[in-house]
Amino acid sequence: MTDENYETPIRAAxxxxxxxxGPGTSLLMFNRExxxxxxxxMYPVEWELGTGDLFADDVDDMITERVTAAVRAVASAGASETVIIAKSLGTRAAPVAAEYNLPAIWFTPFLASAPVAEKTIEALRRSTAPFLLVGGTADEFWDGDLARSLTPHVLEIENADHSMFVPGPLRDSAAVLGEVATAVERFLDDVVWPGSR
Structure with a gap:
């Protein structure tokens, strides 16, 4: 392929x-697709964390640093329409989305029962770009009422835990995965990249 035929995608995640x-597991895999x-x-960010304090400030610093580096990398590659998609620990990158005015999809964010919840909530309140919050009522870190006060874009799954699994046969949890994927596609098509489909 020649340089003249190569087009840098303007969209990035x-x-x-x-x-x-990890970024290849089912929930994130479907959204990467x-x-x-x-x-x-896509620019997947990876980290390996031991068994130390996952809510320590240095973990916040590491996440912010790596996601910021990824955002800058896709911008320098020519992407002008970037979205951040994060699960759980990765949602502590909310300050990056707020700083760079980027839309985001936050799966099972820390909105309650965690030392970092206040930091996450404060960053979400500062965000001027739209974001989708996804969580379940059986997740101790989720607060549905708070989520709905932060954004009109919320998917709350009844009885889903922090892994977005629900009780009963696994097909029920698989159906949740489909419901989440549909919400993400609608958010991308209607809000982040209108007219992309």
């Missing part, structure tokens, strides 16, 4: 995983 929920189908390239 920075994917920030959870502690043990959603952005790929809309002509975006």
């Amino acid at each position: 920075v994917i920030a995983p959870g502690r043990i929920y 959603a952005v790929a189908r809309r002509g975006a390239f």
